[in-house]
Amino acid sequence: MSEQTQLDATQQLAEIKQNYDEKYGFHVPERYVFKAQKGLSREVVAAISEMKGEPQWMREFRLRSLEIFYRKPMPTWGGDLSGIDFDDIHYYVRPTDRQQRSWDEVPEEIKYTFDRLGIPEAEQKFLAGAGAQFESEVVYHSIRKDLEEKGVIFLDTDSALREYPDLFREYWATVIPPTDNKFAALNSAVWSGGSFIYVPKGVHVEMPLQAYFRINTANMGQFERTLIIVDEGASVHYVEGCTAPTYSSDSLHSAVVEIIVKRGGRARYTTIQNWSNNVYNLVTKRAVAYQDAVMEWVDCNIGSRLTMKYPAIYLVEPGAHGEVLSVAFAGKGQHQDAGAKIIHAAPRTTSQIISKSISMHGGRSSYRGLLKVNAGAVGSKSNVVCDALLMDELSRTDTYPSIEIDEKDVTIGHEASVSKVNEEQLFYMMSRGIDEDTANAMIVSGFIEPVAKELPAEYSIELYRLVQLQMEGSVG
């Protein structure tokens, strides 16, 4: 399958010469029912809560989080955050009054946006459910009837708070408290939208559930909040895609994603992020896996000015397994600071990290990882592989692997490699008639293949295409 998709993507290369601006960078005229003033204050936070008609506890949670945000210093590690002006951001933009369950009822311009991005088509073809967030609110949400009948909940997070208040409150912020880091605190204060998923015991959602996040307004901050609960023996695959128009001024995307996988459950969270080059993408993602549960993050970071994202998995009961597979592409003016964090906190837990980064046209990628094995996590196993590919002399790559092992009886493997696009490979391929650009694209596709092959065909095609689009160098 992947063999086919990889080639199809290569063949499409010729047809996708149009640049990011045309394909994803367009924007529709701004039309919103409410747009908060720029800047952050108790009043703005209270107004968001008010407008959403939230219960008192959530309003207090937000305000408390805002205090934490103010108190916490900016991170001094990772990437350059000095370009973020917290006073120059719209924290809440409400594009429409009502959420729809049919695309036909979605307001024309918003529907046009998602049509152009191919979302309704994808939903029909291969999704079990789809959501679409435009600015701060989810404008469309739908799930297949049969899954709904089995008790699967797939809602935007705001609706879930209204419709399932107890379930919601039981798990809310239990994996990532607002005190975790400055941006988690910010998200906790101004969050809006995102997905809420609950999969009941033993239910398998065979096809992916997908949400698509779109920023349209300049100087906008998008702060969606996703909470996924996979009950015992259940399984789900959730996919998120993201794009934004290219503006000269910057936007901020700062999401929080919390996942709970109970005994014997299985969750996979796939991100195909394709932000324009003016987006700061600072996301906190963390999952807890209980006994014999499996948690997988598949994280494809394409685009953005700066991404700081280190999906984490806490393996808290025996036999839990965690995986983080990631691909990052850093092009001109971009810094991808990405990685993974895995904590082995119980016996016989296993994990794998595969990280692939490509730097080109002066881009910079960093792998930042933490692997921790607590005392008592006997018989645990982990394998970490991070490979970086440098496409030219202007680009840069670094690795910051951190491994803390407090238990003797463990098996840990770690490999890191940096390679340059090899003149001999290029010559060999060209000697068969393949032109240089295509040969380069094939080498890069081959490089990310170990991650791409894990994706459903539709998404691996998308990944190959996005990477090739970036390689065209037309972006930025």
Add this chain to the structure above:
Amino acid sequence: MTAVLEIRNLHVSIDGKPILKGVNLTVRQGEIHALMGRNGSGKSTLAYALMGHPAYTVDEGQILFDGQDVLEMEADERSRAGLFLAFQYPVAVPGVTLANFLRAAINARRKQANPEDKGISIQEFRRLLLSKMQMLKIDPSFAGRYLNDGFSGGEKKRAEILQLATLEPKIAILDETDSGLDIDALRVVAEGVNKLIGPNLGVLVITHYEQFLNYIKPQFVHVMFDGRIVEEGGFELAEKIQEQGYDWVAEKYATT
């Protein structure tokens, strides 16, 4: 019309060090030539220079193919014009399957012939590849393996000939395709090459061993010494080298 590869007074250097010092050689479609010579005499250098490896600088001379100036062309253009090199040391490309690679190579050719071409269909490609694999006794599972990645020495050589068979060039250079093959593989590969040989294919075989030449029967044998072709003849020249080695060549042409 028969395509002709014409090498005239070719001088090639690597990092400023002269390796080829005036090579003259003409290979026509339909002809079989053998190129022999000591280790380090410059045979692979000639092969790389013909194919356009960027590390090999042509300081003097000409290469003409089908009336075109080959030196003006990039490696991919040379390939699409009908030149082929079976590498002495094929390069691995992890993550790219042999099938994908070949399909891209075929499509590059088709696109050259017709810019509107949509590429070979999967079914047609599969049929083509399977029949060629059968001919060379290559297990079909190789199509899905990453190009030369973890292939044994002999498997790599077979895969080179598979590419030759699939791409159907006008002139092919086989750089020590026979070395590293076991006796049975040698026969299979030689028989495979023999089937391809005909009025539409000219071959320049670089080899150290008469055995391979026994199979494919070159009409012309050339001996390279210190960057020049110094002896030329028929099959009997290959036999002489098999019996006597190269000392006599060295004695005759050493310029001390």
